[in-house]
Amino acid sequence: MLDVNLLKNPSLLKGMLVRRNLQFPLEELLQLDSRRRDLNIKVDEIRHRKNVLANLISTKRKVDSDALEEIKLMNEISNNLSNLQAEKYELDVKFKRLMMMLPNLLLVSVPSGNTESDNVFVRSSGTTRTLNFQPKDHIDLSTSLDLVDFERAAKIAGSRFYFLKNDLVLLNQALIRMALDFLSDKSYILLQPPYMIRKEAMEGAVMLGDFEQVIYKIEEEDLFMIGTSEHAMASMHMNEILEGSKLPIKYGAISPCFRKEAGAHGKDMKGIFRVHQFEKVEQFVYSRPEESEKQHDIMLAVTEDFYEHLGIPTRTMLLCSGDLGKTSAKTFDLEAWMPGQNAYREIVSCSNCIDYQARGLHIRFRDKPNEETRLVHTLNSTLVATERCMVAILENYQTNRGTVEVPGALWKYMNDRKEIEL
């Protein structure tokens, strides 16, 4: 959530909305805000009168006076107040709803643009393996090597589900172990979070409007399936005051991710690239505000390094203002070269959410007791979304014999297996 005080001088908000190329009922929000402020003042005044009168009644009672006049007046005031409070409640609900739909501000280094095609190339890394034959895509490869079963998954769960089979199950686990070791070596605190969290926690981490689009709800329970461990790692310190000396706090979590993919009809319908359920090792950093841009760059470098180790060629893109997620103030994507599709495809998203999540979740820090608290900054990045990464491995490490080599970095996690064959 954004700071409500920004509404007092909305030029920043207007600029952000233009840059993000978004329609937003800002005027309506501004009106709600001024009505809300007026009403707050009125309610305060009435409460003050009530408090004074309550004291008066109390003192009169002590000297055996019955205070009938005051009690009568108090009744009137109380009625008046409950009417105003009903109005205030209604107004607050509307206000909060709109306020929570306002996306994050943008950092100045975010380039302006409308779509994916306006994203800015930052750098590429890793060398593309030369394949002197017609490369297959991951669907062909995984099917012919008996590494997946889509039909039976569709039968029991629907489209965008899959069974991993045989060596692909092991490759998935190997990637997870490699990723966890990789982060552990860099002193990240490893986590395995709850896979379901409450609405209160989810709301602070996700945009209200995105809820219905991506998040699965558990029927009859106040629980939602996490779309990523980011949701659990952002909310885990909800309502806490962190010690400044402990920052930055770096977490690395492994969890499955559950996504409705409601807005993705027709996109990537086959294979394991875009699915309802996948595993991901995710980085999450709580940072001091003044350090968050530096931490963002560090996290990006860690991620790029991981794909260097794996031998997967990637390019790093800085997302333009129109392509940026709503909670993020700045995002880099890593795209992997996919020979079978002859294209770069997104495998990593690395974002600085500045104080947006922290404000909604009430996560602050201070260096000394009694010092004024400040909101932390939160950052998140994929290290590896294993299903997408396996798409990249299958397509980049395929051989002209129709088999797939195992990347050297994964050998020790694959019982020294070096090749996947039928």
Next chain:
RNA sequence: GCGGGGGUCGCCUAGCCUGGUAGGGCGUGGGAUUGCUAAUCCCAUGUUCGAAAGAACUCGUGGGUUCGAAUCCCACUCCCCGCGCCA
């Protein structure tokens, strides 16, 4: 799932039965005083609005009763103990 106990201003705790401005201790910050690694005393120490004066809010969360709720009632939630179920 059942029964019992609990959640109070950073930490600890009083207040709850019997409704009337949330008190104390520790820690922290500031000040005063004293000739000694320190002691003693005073003030401050949650959030919001406000330039300030001031005001409102805050006793796990949300409702209710009441002129008035930390206190009484209801629901939810988390922690502890016991029972049940269970990989």
